[in-house]
Amino acid sequence: MSGQMFSPIKRLKWGMEPEITRQANPPFLFHPNIELKGRFMPEIKVDLYSDTSTKPSQGMREFMCAAEVGDEQKGEDPSVNMLQEMVATMLGKQAALLLPSGTMCNQIAFAVHCGAGDLILLDRTAHPLISEAGGAAVLARATMYPIDGEKGQFTVEQMAAVMESPTRYKPRFRLVSVEQTTNKPGGRIWPLKQVQDVCAFAREKGAITHMDGARLLNATVASGVEPKAYAEGFDSLWIDLSKGLGAPVGGVLAGTEEFILEAWQWKQRIGGAMRQAGIIAAAGIYALRHNVDRLAEDHDNAKYLAKQIAGAPGVAIDPEAVETNMVRFDIADLGISSAEFGQRILEEEGVRVSTPGPTLIRVIPYLGISREDVEFAGKAIRALAERIVSS
Numbered sequence: 001m002s003g004q005m006f007s008p009i010k011r012l013k014w015g016m017e018p019e020i021t022r023q024a025n026p027p028f029l030f031h032p033n034i035e036l037k038g039r040f041m042p043e044i045k046v047d048l049y050s051d052t053s054t055k056p057s058q059g060m061r062e063f064m065c066a067a068e069v070g071d072e073q074k075g076e077d078p079s080v081n082m083l084q085e086m087v088a089t090m091l092g093k094q095a096a097l098l099l100p101s102g103t104m105c106n107q108i109a110f111a112v113h114c115g116a117g118d119l120i121l122l123d124r125t126a127h128p129l130i131s132e133a134g135g136a137a138v139l140a141r142a143t144m145y146p147i148d149g150e151k152g153q154f155t156v157e158q159m160a161a162v163m164e165s166p167t168r169y170k171p172r173f174r175l176v177s178v179e180q181t182t183n184k185p186g187g188r189i190w191p192l193k194q195v196q197d198v199c200a201f202a203r204e205k206g207a208i209t210h211m212d213g214a215r216l217l218n219a220t221v222a223s224g225v226e227p228k229a230y231a232e233g234f235d236s237l238w239i240d241l242s243k244g245l246g247a248p249v250g251g252v253l254a255g256t257e258e259f260i261l262e263a264w265q266w267k268q269r270i271g272g273a274m275r276q277a278g279i280i281a282a283a284g285i286y287a288l289r290h291n292v293d294r295l296a297e298d299h300d301n302a303k304y305l306a307k308q309i310a311g312a313p314g315v316a317i318d319p320e321a322v323e324t325n326m327v328r329f330d331i332a333d334l335g336i337s338s339a340e341f342g343q344r345i346l347e348e349e350g351v352r353v354s355t356p357g358p359t360l361i362r363v364i365p366y367l368g369i370s371r372e373d374v375e376f377a378g379k380a381i382r383a384l385a386e387r388i389v390s391s
């Protein structure tokens with residue numbers, strides 16, 4: 001069966017199927033940080049680029065195969081309904097909605113909450129600001145107002161400085177958006193008290209609150225604080241299924257019944273409504289049952305890796321800053337850019353990293369990355385740093 005599915009060339013009625021290439025060259029060429037100008041991608045031995053690289057396990061695939069399905073647009077897909085109920089319960093919200101991606105969860109929430117000209121307050125490193133192709137300006141017709149937080153986390157004082165004394169000149173601060181954990185700053189956990197304070201202040205100022213919970217469950221597993229507790233002050237929030245949880249696709253947005261009804265309209269409007277989506281919902285159900293506690297392994301691997309890298313020449317890293325699954329280090333003292341380092345570590349050692357800043361490198365262990373992989377990567381990073389310093 002699998003041989004048939006993956007047979008390289010197959011005659012179709014209207015032509016030939018292209019050969020399946022696993023070393024996909026073109027998408028790699030379009031990668032913003034590392035360019036291989038026309039050359040083939042080197043063999044990747046350990047891929048620490050992102051926790052979005054997780055692949056569904058055999059158990060998950062089998063569970064997906066066996067999923068009961070129906071037409072989700074009619075509310076008749078039992079697996080979708082079950083997943084939505086699981087997430088709503090876990091987050092202590094009235095209702096939830098399966099969407100194809102986390103980006104769509106953010107964008108639909110913004111579109112429901114905001115009107116034209118409204119302001120969305122968020123950290124300057126927040127995903128919707130830097131990685132969602134300006135969607136808030138298109139769908140919600142809102143403006144994003146970045147705050148210069150620390151570790152991607154802002155304070156009530158910072159909010160007050162921009163939200164106090166509304167005048168008829170100022171746009172309306174409609175929404176405050178928080179990212180748990182903060183991605184660009186390296187998987188940092190918003191402390192519960194700070195989240196509560198931010199939500200309370202937003203409410204006092206008449207603003208709505210939203211959480212981009214792409215990695216909320218990483219925060220939960222690392223801190224022991226229940227998802228419900230983090231979620232309590234938020235009018236809407238979502239979790240991603242396709243990152244550390246290991247599902248191939250999907251995010252689940254939660255809030256009040258009224259909010260989810262509106263979100264359904266947007267889902268339909270922008271073509272996010274699916275049909276027998278139970279196949280992908282099943283992956284989410286499986287992930288919530290089997291892959292939440294194991295996020296702790298990723299956190300342990302991240303801490304281990306940070307300790308391995310610490311002390312490498314020309315590399316600045318603070319292992320104490322590793323709170324969840326992300327490790328960041330600065331290579332400014334090596335005298336090369338992160339793009340060059342990223343390219344060399346890939347070509348010379350087969351380790352793929354990401355480069356979130358001019359001299360910043362980020363590595364993320366995830367489901368499928370073993371302790372041996374992490375050891376290999378740590379040694380490779382040290383070895384390259386030593387070669388650069390001694391050259």
Ligand SMILES: Cc1ncc(COP(=O)(O)O)c(C=O)c1O
Nearest residue numbers: 101102103104127179183212214
């Ligand atoms: C913090 C954060 N928010 C939103 C997203 C978007 O999620 P998706 O890739 O499922 O659209 C990501 C993806 O990496 C993310 O890291």
